[in-house]
Amino acid sequence: MAPKAIASPIPDAWYPTLSVLMLAIGLVVTASFFIYEATSSRKTRSLAKELVTGAVASVFLGFGSLFLLLASGVYV
Amino acid sequence: MKIGVRLDVLVLTIALLSVPVLSDLILSKVDRRIDLTSQIARITSTLKVENAGNDLVSEVLLTIPDNQAKNLAYLTATSNEGKGKVKASAVSLPVEVVHPKGMPPALTFYSVSLPKGLGKGETFTLDVLAVFTHALQPFPEEITQANIQLVVFSDTAHFLSPYTVKVQSLIVKLPEARIESYTKIENTKIHGSEIKYGPYENLPPFSYSPIGVHFEANQPFVVAQELVREIEISHWGNVQVTEHYNLVHGGARSKGEFSRLDYQSRRYVGGASAVRTLVAKLPPRAHSVYYRDEIGNISTSNLWSDSKKTELEIEPRYPMFGGWRTAFTIGYGLPLQDFLFQAEGKRYLDFSFGCPMNEVVIDTLIVKASCLGIISLQYIVHVVLPEGSTDISVSVPFPVKQWQETKFSHLDVIGRPVIALEKTNAVPEHDQHFQVYYKFSNLSMLREPLMLISGFFLLFVAGIIYMHADLAISKSSPSYLAKLQWDEVLAVIQQFQNNINRCLTIHDKLEASLRDLSRTGDVQACKAARKAFDGLLKDLSKDLKPLLAFLQSSPQASQILPKVEELVVKEKDLQEKLMAKHSIVVDGYEKKSGGREIENRIALQQQKITALRQEVDDLLEFIEEI
Numbered sequence: 001m002a003p004k005a006i007a008s009p010i011p012d013a014w015y016p017t018l019s020v021l022m023l024a025i026g027l028v029v030t031a032s033f034f035i036y037e038a039t040s041s042r043k044t045r046s047l048a049k050e051l052v053t054g055a056v057a058s059v060f061l062g063f064g065s066l067f068l069l070l071a072s073g074v075y076v
Numbered sequence: 077m078k079i080g081v082r083l084d085v086l087v088l089t090i091a092l093l094s095v096p097v098l099s100d101l102i103l104s105k106v107d108r109r110i111d112l113t114s115q116i117a118r119i120t121s122t123l124k125v126e127n128a129g130n131d132l133v134s135e136v137l138l139t140i141p142d143n144q145a146k147n148l149a150y151l152t153a154t155s156n157e158g159k160g161k162v163k164a165s166a167v168s169l170p171v172e173v174v175h176p177k178g179m180p181p182a183l184t185f186y187s188v189s190l191p192k193g194l195g196k197g198e199t200f201t202l203d204v205l206a207v208f209t210h211a212l213q214p215f216p217e218e219i220t221q222a223n224i225q226l227v228v229f230s231d232t233a234h235f236l237s238p239y240t241v242k243v244q245s246l247i248v249k250l251p252e253a254r255i256e257s258y259t260k261i262e263n264t265k266i267h268g269s270e271i272k273y274g275p276y277e278n279l280p281p282f283s284y285s286p287i288g289v290h291f292e293a294n295q296p297f298v299v300a301q302e303l304v305r306e307i308e309i310s311h312w313g314n315v316q317v318t319e320h321y322n323l324v325h326g327g328a329r330s331k332g333e334f335s336r337l338d339y340q341s342r343r344y345v346g347g348a349s350a351v352r353t354l355v356a357k358l359p360p361r362a363h364s365v366y367y368r369d370e371i372g373n374i375s376t377s378n379l380w381s382d383s384k385k386t387e388l389e390i391e392p393r394y395p396m397f398g399g400w401r402t403a404f405t406i407g408y409g410l411p412l413q414d415f416l417f418q419a420e421g422k423r424y425l426d427f428s429f430g431c432p433m434n435e436v437v438i439d440t441l442i443v444k445a446s447c448l449g450i451i452s453l454q455y456i457v458h459v460v461l462p463e464g465s466t467d468i469s470v471s472v473p474f475p476v477k478q479w480q481e482t483k484f485s486h487l488d489v490i491g492r493p494v495i496a497l498e499k500t501n502a503v504p505e506h507d508q509h510f511q512v513y514y515k516f517s518n519l520s521m522l523r524e525p526l527m528l529i530s531g532f533f534l535l536f537v538a539g540i541i542y543m544h545a546d547l548a549i550s551k552s553s554p555s556y557l558a559k560l561q562w563d564e565v566l567a568v569i570q571q572f573q574n575n576i577n578r579c580l581t582i583h584d585k586l587e588a589s590l591r592d593l594s595r596t597g598d599v600q601a602c603k604a605a606r607k608a609f610d611g612l613l614k615d616l617s618k619d620l621k622p623l624l625a626f627l628q629s630s631p632q633a634s635q636i637l638p639k640v641e642e643l644v645v646k647e648k649d650l651q652e653k654l655m656a657k658h659s660i661v662v663d664g665y666e667k668k669s670g671g672r673e674i675e676n677r678i679a680l681q682q683q684k685i686t687a688l689r690q691e692v693d694d695l696l697e698f699i700e701e702i
Binding site: 002003004005006007008009010011012026030033034037041042043044045047050051053054055057058059061062063065066069070073074075076 | 308310311312313314316364409411412413414416417418419423424485486487518521524525526528529530531532533535536537539540543544563564566567570571
């Protein structure tokens with residue numbers, strides 16, 4: 001079997017765009033999370049909704065910040 | 077020092093004369109060429125081996141005196157079967173150190189294994205390349221800025237061998253500069269910058285005829301005392317190379333004081349052997365190149381790149397004279413797909429072992445650009461593999477010391493495996509490709525993002541816990557109880573708001589059904605919708621009752637209770653009016669009254685509805701602000 005070159009799963013040129021996009025989505029979801037925390041009272045709050053919003057926000061923020069690191073030259 | 081070497085040689089020669097010949101091999105022709113144009117002595121020998129005995133011979137012994145052998149950096153033997161210019165398919169032959177018995181002590185023997193045994197009368201031609209560092213000794217050892225650098229090289233004019241040599245010759249190639257002196261023996265000719273010794277015929281084993289050459293060598297003697305190179309692989313698309321250089325000018329030491337004025341204004345006179353610039357040949361598509369030292373960026377560098385290579389020309393902070401040192405770091409990133417490959421289920425990095433700075437150029441204004449090698453006394457390569465790599469193995473074409481380390485870098489949990497390779501006395505000939513094989517699962521690439529994700533998630537969980545935690549110290553204090561009650565009131569008001577809002581949307585839907593009616597004239601559909609909405613509104617008002625009762629009973633809600641009650645009343649009013657309007661319109665359609673007539677009949681209602689709706693909205697807004 002001939003050797004096959006290994007490249008990054010995502011082309012380098014996409015990193016800045018992906019970073020901006022995912023961080024934007026992540027920050028919007030984060031904002032909605034904190035708005036929900038601040039506006040709902042103790043009785044009406046639902047733990048599942050909080051956790052789901054937090055998880056979605058952290059996935060987007062996590063990948064967004066990873067791509068930000070890669071785009072700025074910190075190859076992790 | 078020169079005399080010392082000569083004495084050694086004399087002793088050696090005497091010792092050698094008494095040694096018997098052990099093998100039936102003879103060397104029918106030996107051509108040697110010593111290249112002294114750089115600080116590294118490269119000796120290329122072409123040996124024609126002939127078997128004069130009856131036994132099959134499968135190895136040839138090479139001999140190097142111990143005082144030279146300790147500076148031997150590189151030794152290869154290749155078969156040279158092609159004739160003349162056609163040197164196709166040169167096969168490298170295995171070479172190893174051996175200690176044959178009965179040989180003189182001051183010699184090191186290397187055994188070259190031939191590809192096939194040599195029968196009686198057969199011949200075999202092989203090329204031997206030996207590279208020596210520190211073979212050129214500066215003489216005088218100390219020079220001033222204005223002096224030129226002179227060096228001495230000593231070797232033997234006769235090929236030192238345990239075999240009889242029939243015909244041999246030696247050519248010493250010197251840089252194109254002044255030759256101070258050279259040993260003249262029989263058959264010595266000088267032609268330009270080449271000195272030719274020989275041919276000499278029928279010399280017995282271990283013939284030795286010391287020669288010395290004293291000549292001008294203004295090329296800088298750049299020696300890396302320690303060179304640490306770190307190659308870090310990231311599967312996200314990058315190979316990061318960082319090289320820490322610790323250079324010293326290994327030529328004649330500088331004495332007296334350094335005059336910057338003389339150096340700058342009369343550069344043709346002084347400082348010819350000083351290191352002015354260094355050129356690093358980086359692989360193509362290198363990016364993010366930097367050149368710095370401990371106190372920061374060094375701005376005196378230039379970078380050129382084309383499709384075949386990237387050239388980085390760097391200038392140390394000061395010109396380096398003999399004995400002077402400098403330390404700096406260069407770093408660059410390379411695209412992953414150029415160096416990382418996959419074969420047979422394993423990944424491997426294919427990278428060149430040598431440092432990119434194997435050519436040093438003196439300022440082209442002074443002398444012709446000349447290529448010189450850097451000698452690395454201690455050369456360490458660290459290959460940093462990504463976290464989660466297993467089954468690591470290395471393949472290097474020459475012996476190196478190797479060990480494993482762990483390095484913690486960005487977003488690491490267990491650390492990255494590091495393969496360290498150490499080579500002492502490295503010369504440009506060691507610039508060969510080496511491979512590091514390892515196994516790596518693509519899922520391991522998700523470690524770093526998972527770290528980040530879990531970090532962010534912990535932040536959110538902390539927020540949730542804070543919001544859910546009851547941080548009050550006294551659970552029975554009046555203010556705490558009041559707060560609890562107030563929370564309840566707020567929750568009820570929120571439910572109340574939701575309820576009212578749903579009522580309002582139903583009102584809107586009712587209006588929409590009226591519009592549909594005027595468009596389609598379908599009275600039955602409108603009636604059905606009305607029925608459904610009636611039921612919904614009834615349910616909602618039923619739900620509203622306990623909420624209202626709670627607010628009435630709660631002392632905390634006394635402030636906003638009037639508003640809430642007003643809102644309920646107004647909403648009911650609005651609902652009634654809307655129903656009345658709806659009935660009128662539907663009636664009108666059933667009796668087939670004209671559109672104008674219906675409009676006249678509901679005009680008054682419509683006015684009231686609009687006013688009420690406005691009031692309800694205002695009240696809702698007021699309550700929302702609490």
